[in-house]
Amino acid sequence: MSWRKGARNHRSHQEHPVYAAHPGGPVQSSQNGFSDRLWALSLASAGQLVVIAAVAFVLSVRTDDYDVGHGGAPAAAGLLCALFFAPFVLPFLGLLHSLLLMWPASALAGRISAGVGGNHLLWSVGLSLALGAGYAGLLGPEWWWASATGVLPLLGGAYAQRHGLGGRRMAGRTTAAAAVASVLVLAAGAVATANGLIEEYRPPTLTPAKYQGTWRGGMGAELVLGAHGGATVRNLPREAHEADDSGNAVCDGPASWRFEPADDTHRDRAVIENHACGEMAWEITGTEARPALFILLGDPDAGDVRILHKQPG
Structure with a gap:
């Protein structure tokens, strides 16, 4: 009977690999250190992406949406599509994020901690911040926040190591944490917007004379x-x-224009009339300091937005 019990334990160990603890070193698993470590980082990254999406949704009220896809059946269909494809897309995005940021930082941290000493997790976090800053520098200053996106997944991997979580338990806890955090972010965003802490975007109001130029x-x-x-x-x-x-x-040549104030269907706009193109309504956007005009071409729910910026002088 003892050999059967041992066989059952061996099969259970194969079906539910755990993360073996190596204090100060990278997370390893008793079966496959590379795949288990990468799986933990990818799951944590995927969960983080859900929360980032919730934050982006809350903050989107501060920017102009150019009246694209305002509610109705198209918006509902888009939300359903996003919910349907999220379980397939998010793990892939989490894996890509891990391969580009956390895994290189963790691998290099393992070499450094083995050579000069120090805590592997701290080295991993520091290196991920440095690597993330490099990516943000390439993408542009508006991506500064992306430099810190490796921190939570690395902490999640350390949590999996410390508590010996297998793939299914890690996935379950990541999903629950991401869901709770997203709901809290959306609720806080709704309260902040209702109380004016997050200001909704309002197009500038310019006199007709300021459209000239x-x-x-x-x-x-x-x-x-x-x-x-x-x-x-x-x-x-x-x-x-x-x-x-x-x-x-495209339109070329002489034209005429008139100013039309906002009503229930549109914002302030300049209506351009050209002999070859007919009338085109360019609506105001931007800010009073940096105004711009835009037009939505094609499908009103997913069209092509073209923008013209006011030139100084």
């Missing part, structure tokens, strides 16, 4: 609004189905 955008688009209703357009984008015989979906 030059507005420029990508691909050489330019709009010059004159003082007496005259205008000039150059490479100004329009709907693709309105392209001319040469396939050009």
Whole structure:
């Protein structure tokens, strides 16, 4: 009977690998140190991405959405699609994040701690911050927060090591923690927005005279609004189905313009009329200090937003 009990214990050990503790060193598993360590980091990273998405959703009220996809059936369908594909996409994104940030930091920390000493986890966190700062430097200053995205997954991996969590238990705890944290973030965001702590975006209110001047955008688009209703357009984008015989979906040449104040269906806007393109309504966005005009081309729920920025002078 003893040999059967030993066989059962051996099978159980194979089915539920645990993380063996190595104080000061990288997390290892009794079966496969590399895959178990990477699995723990990926799960923790995937859970963190859910919370980051919740934070981004809360803070999105501070920026202009250009009236794209305002509620209704399309918004509900988009939410359902996101919920359906999240279990498939998030683990992949967590794995990619781990391979690019936490795993290199953890591997290098193992070599450093083995050579000069010190706590492996502390080395891992420090190196992940340094590597993350390097990525943020390449992506741009607005990505500064990404430099710290390796910290929580590394702590999650250390938690798995300390408590001997297998894959299923780690997945369950990560899912629960991410769900609770996301709900708390959304609730706090709703309260903060309702009390004015997070200000919702409001388009600037400009006098018609302040619309006069030059507005420029990508691909050489330019709009010059004159003082007496005259205008000039150059490479100004329009709907693709309105392209001319040469396939050009842009407007050029002289035009006229008028200011239309906001109503229940649109914000303040400049309506441009060109003999070849007809009327185009460019609505106000940006801020009073840095105003811009935008137009939504194509599908109102997932269209192409084009922006023109007011030039100084």
